[in-house]
Amino acid sequence: MNYRWVYCPVCANKTRIQVREDTELKNFPLFCPKCKQESLINLKKYKLMIITEPDA
Template sequence: MKQSKWILCPVCKNKTRVQIREDTELKNFPLYCPKCKQESLIDAKELHITVIKEPDAKTQSR
């Protein structure tokens, strides 16, 4: 039987509504946390989850 686990929010560390199995692969997945109402981009492969850090928007100078 394949192992599965719940994805935890990288911000508040609570359980989200998404569950993955060990054969699941996610790339640039927008993970939403209903508790802290934050959205994070993640990659997942073989139950290993990596948070993708997006660069902040830079202000344009004239």
């Protein structure tokens, strides 16, 4: 199996998460240790999509 790192959508650095091709993440809180940002993401077949929620 191949594993790939998940990169931060804000600063484009590696996070601490590795995924396989068959991994699916929905509404996953991805934390970046470098920029200290947390992003809500969906991931399917290595395709990362950022979830933007409107402010209340």
